[in-house]
Amino acid sequence: MENHIFELQYAMDTFYFLVCGALVMWMAAGFSMLEAGLVRAKNTTEILTKNVILFAIACTAYLVVGYDIMYGGGLFLDGIDGGDTLVADALAASAEAGFDGGSVYSSASDFFFQVVFVATAMSIVSGAVAERMKLSAFALFAVVMTAFIYPMEGSWTWGGNDVFGLYNLGDLGFLDFAGSGIVHMAGAAAALAGVLLLGARRGKYGANGEVKPIPGANLPLATLGTFILWMGWFGFNGGSVLKLGDMASANAVAMVFLNTNAAAAGGVIAALIIAKIMFGKADLTMILNGALAGLVAITAGPDTPSPLVATLIGAAGGVLVVFSIVAMDKFKIDDPVGAISVHGVVGLWGLLAVPLTNGDASFSGQLIGAATIFVWVFVASFIVWALLKVVMGIRVSEEEEYAGVDLSECGMEAYPEFTDR
Amino acid sequence: MKQVVAIIKPFKLDDVREALSELGVQGLTVSEVKGFGRQKGHTELYRGAEYVVDFLPKLKLEIAVDDDLVEQVIEAVIRGANTGKIGDGKIFVYPLEQVVRIRTGETGPEAL
Numbered sequence: 001m002e003n004h005i006f007e008l009q010y011a012m013d014t015f016y017f018l019v020c021g022a023l024v025m026w027m028a029a030g031f032s033m034l035e036a037g038l039v040r041a042k043n044t045t046e047i048l049t050k051n052v053i054l055f056a057i058a059c060t061a062y063l064v065v066g067y068d069i070m071y072g073g074g075l076f077l078d079g080i081d082g083g084d085t086l087v088a089d090a091l092a093a094s095a096e097a098g099f100d101g102g103s104v105y106s107s108a109s110d111f112f113f114q115v116v117f118v119a120t121a122m123s124i125v126s127g128a129v130a131e132r133m134k135l136s137a138f139a140l141f142a143v144v145m146t147a148f149i150y151p152m153e154g155s156w157t158w159g160g161n162d163v164f165g166l167y168n169l170g171d172l173g174f175l176d177f178a179g180s181g182i183v184h185m186a187g188a189a190a191a192l193a194g195v196l197l198l199g200a201r202r203g204k205y206g207a208n209g210e211v212k213p214i215p216g217a218n219l220p221l222a223t224l225g226t227f228i229l230w231m232g233w234f235g236f237n238g239g240s241v242l243k244l245g246d247m248a249s250a251n252a253v254a255m256v257f258l259n260t261n262a263a264a265a266g267g268v269i270a271a272l273i274i275a276k277i278m279f280g281k282a283d284l285t286m287i288l289n290g291a292l293a294g295l296v297a298i299t300a301g302p303d304t305p306s307p308l309v310a311t312l313i314g315a316a317g318g319v320l321v322v323f324s325i326v327a328m329d330k331f332k333i334d335d336p337v338g339a340i341s342v343h344g345v346v347g348l349w350g351l352l353a354v355p356l357t358n359g360d361a362s363f364s365g366q367l368i369g370a371a372t373i374f375v376w377v378f379v380a381s382f383i384v385w386a387l388l389k390v391v392m393g394i395r396v397s398e399e400e401e402y403a404g405v406d407l408s409e410c411g412m413e414a415y416p417e418f419t420d421r
Numbered sequence: 422m423k424q425v426v427a428i429i430k431p432f433k434l435d436d437v438r439e440a441l442s443e444l445g446v447q448g449l450t451v452s453e454v455k456g457f458g459r460q461k462g463h464t465e466l467y468r469g470a471e472y473v474v475d476f477l478p479k480l481k482l483e484i485a486v487d488d489d490l491v492e493q494v495i496e497a498v499i500r501g502a503n504t505g506k507i508g509d510g511k512i513f514v515y516p517l518e519q520v521v522r523i524r525t526g527e528t529g530p531e532a533l
Binding site: 211326329 | 465471
């Protein structure tokens with residue numbers, strides 16, 4: 001009878017993992033719509049193409065070698081099915097952990113849940129380099145990022161390995177529940193390195209440093225994308241509880257859902273108020289970024305804050321993101337969708353907010369962890385982008401950029417009926 | 422014969438059309454155009470930075486009429502398009518040399 005309960009718990013926890021993974025997978029749709037909405041019509045097909053191929057590349061590269069680097073699972077997921085002793089091994093592990101102990105679930109479901117996080121990190125890059133990068137250079141970078149750069153920092157954090165054998169982040173009190181730093185800030189660091197080597201879009205900054213806005217073509221799509229991401233985030237954070245099959249875990253999952261939602265709402269309200277005060281208008285693009293900022297901010301620790309504190313953590317993210325986006329333009333860092341601000345700057349805030357409510361994390365641990373992730377991803381990415389730049393070039397020609405990368409990279413327009421550029 | 426070209430605010434099209442129909446004007450060509458006059462452009466805001474929209478959307482009406490109707494057509498356009506606010510548009514009148522109805526080959530005022 002006890003074994004039957006463990007089997008049921010195994011089935012429930014595996015099922016929960018898979019459903020949450022599917023929710024996170026759907027975030028790829030959110031990023032696609034958000035980015036398609038915030039670029040110009042002439043660059044829509046290309047950004048959609050980028051989003052769908054980066055997802056496929058992430059899934060394949062992580063399957064081939066990434067998961068092995070991060071958690072050790074064998075190249076090509078060799079042996080992930082658990083082998084002949086799967087049931088016996090799982091039952092033994094369940095008996096050892098106990099009914100309310102650590103989660104025991106199918107290792108295939110673990111891969112599925114992990115792989116969609118890799119794709120999320122890579123999606124962050126695509127928005128920041130939009131409208132001017134060569135598709136081929138982006139695809140090649142995606143291979144290195146998802147096969148090597150992300151799995152390395154993942155192995156030091158969630159994987160529990162020492163950083164180049166020097167120090168262990170877990171021992172230092174580093175905690176990142178669902179990846180404010182490991183996923184979001186890492187994606188932003190790779191994006192920042194790319195943007196610095198790529199340069200701003202033509203016409204974005206005037207000779208005297210004035211900012212010339214390049215409005216996105218479709219704010220309904222950007223809003224839809226934001227709502228899809230908001231929904232997918234319940235899988236992102238909720239799934240990271242890793243277990244649903246006992247009452248304490250079910251409560252933890254419910255709390256994570258609640259706090260994730262509260263933080264997003266806080267981010268929206270804060271971004272709205274700040275935008276209204278700073279610009280005099282309710283800038284929708286800032287409000288959408290505020291929602292995502294709230295979500296990124298709570299991702300590092302959605303399990304311990306009270307709902308009020310979660311709202312405030314999200315709200316602080318919403319404030320931060322508006323100032324950050326304006327500041328990025330001051331430094332001429334051209335990020336069409338605000339990805340570096342939303343995921344990078346607010347991702348760091350999310351990490352630093354964890355020790356406020358979770359005694360297991362320390363500020364020093366969070367700082368060292370953030371620095372480790374940022375330096376590794378930024379430097380490694382910078383080297384890869386620089387190599388690509390020297391070998392094949394990462395930017396389309398000025399003429400192609402003017403005509404739109406839809407034509408130069410994909411040969412088709414998103415809205416062929418409308419010829420007006 | 423005269424060609425009357427009027428630039429008007431897009432939302433006044435129905436009023437102008439009604440005023441012209443009352444006069445018995447038989448045909449009208451409308452194009453969507455962009456431009457600026459004394460109204461100049463307006464500023465919009467995107468992600469904290471202001472930008473100027475130089476060219477505003479307007480409609481261009483082309484009306485071919487017989488000489489004796491010109492003054493009434495001009496009055497009708499003014500009546501339909503006037504809001505009293507800046508940006509109401511302008512009316513240009515050109516001499517019209519010839520008109521041909523393609524279906525029948527009729528020419529001159531009969532073809533209007």
